[in-house]
Amino acid sequence: MKLKLRSKIHLYSSVLFAVLLILMNGIIYLMFSRLSTGDQLDQAAAEMVKIADGMRRAGQTVPAQELLRAYVPVEGMLRLLAADGSGPAPVTSASEQELSRLKPSYHSAKYSELIKFQGRSYTFVTTPVIWTDGSVMNVQMTKSMENTMNTLKVLRVVLAGATVCAMLPLLLSSRVLSGLIMRPIVQMTATMREIKHSGKFRRLTLEESSRDELMEMGHTFNEMIALLESNYAKQEKFVSDASHELRTPLTVIESYASLLKRRGTQHPELFNESVEAIHSEAIRMRELTEQLLLLARHQEQWDVSLQSINLVELARASAKAFHNAYGREVNVQSKGAVKGYSDEAKLRQLLFIFLDNARKYSDEAITITLEASLQESRIVITDRGIGIPAGELPRVFDRFYRVDESRGRKAGGAGLGLSLAAEIAAAIGARLSMESVEGAGTSASIFIAAESRGKL
Structure with a gap:
């Protein structure tokens, strides 16, 4: 059975959260259990030292059996054992009489451990003492740990209940999480389906406050x-x-x-x-x-390469090439060096478009003027032709627009030159402007970044 991505996210996150929660509670239980049992052993060992010292001091005046009864723990057993296994009978508390059946074992050094007897847990502690007759005896204490075991049992129940209770919000939160993750994908799928069926492009509505x-x-x-x-x-x-x-x-x-x-x-x-x-x-x-x-190309496909350009040399080379191609006089005017930061090939193409436009609608010499300022450089192509009516200037960069259809067709134009110029200018980061007086001529300006600005 194939699961949807939403179900996979829900399942995997729920399982992961459950495993982490169980693992965390298991670690908590193990740590508490070790600390509790270790503390019980330490307490039993400390109690054993006191009992052994008290029995050794009173051993000459009080019988061993009476000493055992005096020091026996509330829930446990006390035994005095010789190396050969002899010694007085062990003494147990009223609730732990069955401990007397526990097989004795002699230890030559201090020793402590947790033992199990008849399904119950006990601490077993033994320490050697020199008895009144000079022999080495073991004082052994076996003490019930049922209170600690009951506490651990309650802790297990509490942790298990907490795990079950925590799983409910975890399952709910993982469901919400999968919904949040899938929402943009669902929106994209619905949007693409709508685009497919309607044939109209749509965009997702996004919350701008989010940045994930x-x-x-x-x-x-x-x-x-x-x-x-x-x-x-x-x-x-x-x-x-x-x-x-x-x-x-x-x-x-x-x-x-x-x-x-x-x-x-x-x-x-x-x-x-x-x-x-x-x-x-x-x-x-x-x-x-x-x-x-x-x-038809996008600006990203124009392969623009920006660099520092000597605009005076570019203008003179373009004027010479244009003169050789069409036999038209093109004058270049400049006050000193003028540099810019642009794409040389695209800028030359831009110049040729305006020069060709000036050639079509004027018979006199064309002038290229170069001006420099701190922020940007300016190239102005001026003709003394028929000019453009003021009301038509805002539309001259529209595709296939001609001021005079019959005259434009006669001159061979398709109304694409200035539109292409606008596209090239946008690609290389230049600005265009057009000024014209009907019957007097037209000036087209190209503004590009100065060299100092381009290097910033």
């Missing part, structure tokens, strides 16, 4: 659900964006291909136009696909 491992497991579960939800949302967004944006270039390619198929042989002048259009749309599809794949 179960709470940590709950937080980890919620973080995992958040990651899954984010991945699911990105997947849905990617499919939606890809289907939306790839439909147009695919339609264009299909249209020109059909045109070539129908009329390409009869009208050669259509060939160049169709091939150029198909080539242009294919390039735009490739760029769009690359941008969509980048946007």
Whole structure:
């Protein structure tokens, strides 16, 4: 039979608590028993010394039998024994007459032990004395331990009762304990089942006052659900964006291909136009696909490597590469050295996005200005183009947003560049801002940590 985890925790904890309780009570009983019996032996030995000394002193004037009657314990027997086993008859108390049947044994030195006789416990103590005739005699005392045994019996009953009584709350507490341990797991199972049936992501409700491992497991579960939800949302967004944006270039390619198929042989002048259009749309599809794949990634997958960067050298190298690619003039302005703490490759990609955006919407030279302060460095990309209306600025970083749909399509943009820039900036810890005056131009600012701050 397979037990559930709750039942296993309940069973194992109950058995463990029971074993520990029984073991603890057993140790208590053994310790008390040893202390009690040891104390009885010590008392009997001390009493024996007094009796032997008294009998030795009075032995010359009082008969041995009378001495035995005088010193016999209340519940026990007193015997005077010679080495050959001779001696007066032992004297017993009224309640312990059966002890006279106990076989005598001579001991040449002091000796004490616990003995059993007819199912009862006794202390046996013997000590040698020099008797009046010069012989060595044993004075032996056998004394009942029934009072101590009765006390131990009561202790056994009390400990057994205490164990039984303690087991009830132990069983209840182990049940509560198993419930507390299983509660987050049960909640997780119910939440996952609900997610499975409803298709909607849910999180556990946690008590923030707790800081134990179960709470940590709950937080980890919620973080995992958040990651899954984010991945699911990105997947849905990617499919939606890809289907939306790839439909147009695919339609264009299909249209020109059909045109070539129908009329390409009869009208050669259509060939160049169709091939150029198909080539242009294919390039735009490739760029769009690359941008969509980048946007579909999590920041943890961007492989960011932060280091100290000479921003002036980075800006000049980027301006030169951009000029060679597009033939556009890019001026770099800086007052002295400007350094930052960022990922060089991602920052260069960020610069190219803003430079390409400035190229699309302006015809004049583009300017890169670098500024340094104690806390952060600033890179400003400025163009003298058509600008952006003030009401549109808050939305320019939204995915697939274009200020002018027809103009954006004509320029070849898909509305993903600035959205990708925002994702890159978040990954490398940079801040972005955009300022624009319609008809005058646009300035995009990149704020990154200064070198001194990055080394802290």
